[in-house]
Amino acid sequence: MEGSVRVRFAPSPTGLLHIGGLRTALYNYLFAKGHEDGVFVLRIEDTDQTRYVEGAEEDIINSLVWTGMDFDEGPGKPGGVGPYRQSERKDIYEEYAEQLVEQGQAYYAFDTPEELNDMRERLKKSGNPSPKYDAITRMSMKNSLTLPQEEVDRMLKDGDDYVIRLKVPRRETIRFEDEIRGFVSFESKGLDDQVLLKSDGMPTYHLANVVDDHLMGITHVIRGEEWLSSAPKHILMYEYFNWEPPRMAHLPLIMSPSGGKLSKRKAESEGIPINTRDYIDQKFEPEALVNFLAYLGWSPGDDSEVHTMDELVDLFSLDRVSKGGAVFDYKKLIWYNEHYLRDKPAEKLWPRVREIAGEHGLEPDEEYMKQIIELMKDRVSKIEDFVTMGRFFFDDPEEYEEKAVKKWKDNSGELLQAYVDKIDELDEEDFEAKTLKNKIKEVIKAHDVGFGPLMMPLRVAVSGMGYGPDLTPTIELLGKETTIRRIHRAIEKLG
Known part of the structure; x- marks a missing residue:
């Protein structure tokens, strides 16, 4: 494992895979594949069993496969550092949490939910707007730092509920270098004594994350900006375990076109599909979504916009990822989709x-x-x-598009009838786009009008719409009999 790049995508199976999660997966994938022997790991972070959603893991895997991001190691693809579901690694975390307690860098806390609530209320009343369990408040709470050792031993022996909390130093500056943001520093006094092991014996995200990234040999942690505020706690743990931390890169937020973070509510109000499943169901081209997401916070530094996955792998680098939020431009995504459809x-x-x-x-x-x-x-x-x-290629239009009908004029029926008279004389082999266009020219010349007065009603008559593919090749494909029948019907209905 030495020397090679190893990244992980580590979603929680608490619902369908969000489009922001898919972008995180993509950046991890591109980074791994851009390095020789790079490994892309899928890890399922299912320690919060209360929020577990049936079928969510399957959705995550399907989404990755659909977009062409096959993982190298993960559930069902063992690679020697599994299991790859955190719920199956429970015993591992307990051992490491206990190690921190023994080293004096974590402690047992026996506070009940009511006691925690009282502490918060008390601090709020004394003017602290965001009370937390930290270096100051821990000394007035029920934990192994304030209780006599024999009482702690008795409570553990009796099976009393407890959590293990990280002992965050009171006055320390925690600094690390972010691959996207440069040097970042946090003051430890702003951090709480994070719970590492919950009373059900399950780890929190923070402990499991650090332990797994170390044991799985992860070299680069590439994740969303929302995890930046947790990074100092993770850096502290690496220090306490005496482990080399991986390089970290925090990706910019995805912003809504109307401003602010693209939340589920905002996306719905702006007609933006929020889950990868929506894009699969709506039959988007996966290459279009990949290309669009790659550019949502990154660019290759030139004017190019269209790249295959292989090209993106060659071009991608973390130093070209922007620090500022990236606006989700749905019209641009449609533009990509149109491009990839035309290309096939x-x-x-x-x-x-x-x-x-x-x-x-x-x-x-x-x-x-x-x-x-x-x-x-x-x-x-x-x-x-x-x-x-393209339904009109199979069925005569039942009704006519309202907007297009408004362009139907008093002379439209007359012009269409003149056109029918012209094409009626054609044999099947002469019924082709070029000839059909010439007949249009003959009619408009004889009636001294422009193209519009004939083309628009003609399109409405054959397709029922005011837009669509090139008109004369369309008529050729529909054939003589169908075309004439539809024109007659339109004249009858629209006058």
Whole structure:
């Protein structure tokens, strides 16, 4: 394990994988794969059993696989430093918590929830707005620092409830170098005596995190900015255990377009899908999401915007990650999605489109559908659009889009009838886009109008919409009989 880069993505299975979590995973993955022999570890931090959600771990793994981030070690992929679920490592943490107690750097605390509450209320009344269990208050509480040793031994023997707390020094400056932010320093007087081992014998995030990162040989901890305030406690523990801490990098927050952190509530109000599962369900291109997330807080330092996962691996470095928050621009994500759809041949898109068509009760012919895909590629934002926006390739429009109908003028019916008369004379082999366009030119010349007065009603008549793929190739694909039938119907309905 010596010398090689080892990173970990360590989510809690407390719900579906958040888009911010996916970006953290991506930066870890890109960093690991950018180094020879780099290892990407997945660790499931499930020590908080009260918040455990059934199926969440599966969702995390599916999300990583869908985006092309296969982990090297993790649940189901042993690598010699497992198990990779913290709930299966419980005994390990107890041993290390006890070690800190023996060294005098942690202690047993027997306070009941009521006693903790009283302490907070008391301090609030005396003018302390954010009371905490720390170097000052610990001396008036019920713990192994204030109780006689024989009483502590008796309480432990009797099985009284206790937690183990970290003994944070009263006046110390804790400094470390962050790979993104440079040197960061914290005053220990601002920290509380963090609980390391809970009364149910489970570790808190802080203890489990430090112990696991050390035992799993993690060289770089790349995580969200929200963990920056916990870093000094972790640095203290590394010091107490006499271990070399990993390099740390705290990623910028993902911001909402309206300002502030992109919370679940804000995302919902702004129409931004918040969980990776939403992007899978909405059939986004995984490459688009990866490319977009990579640029959400990082850039390669030039104007390039489109890169495959392999290219991102080559380009990525922590020194190019920004310190400031990155705004989630949903329009940009759609732009990426459109790009990756256009980039894929109809051959590759066809199986997925066929499946979506099936969900909409259609059974398209393969050749016909591939022609539709080629025709619509420049117009779609998501793969479903081939079927939803392209529905008129299968069924005559039942109704006409309101906005488009407003452009239907008094002479629209007359112009369309003139066009029908022209194309009615064509044989099947002459019914092709180029000829169809020439016939449009003949009609507008004879009636002395521009393209608009004929093109718009024609589009509405054949598709029911005021937008869509190139018109004359569309008419060619629909065929003569269908086109004429639809025009007649529109004239009848719209006058």
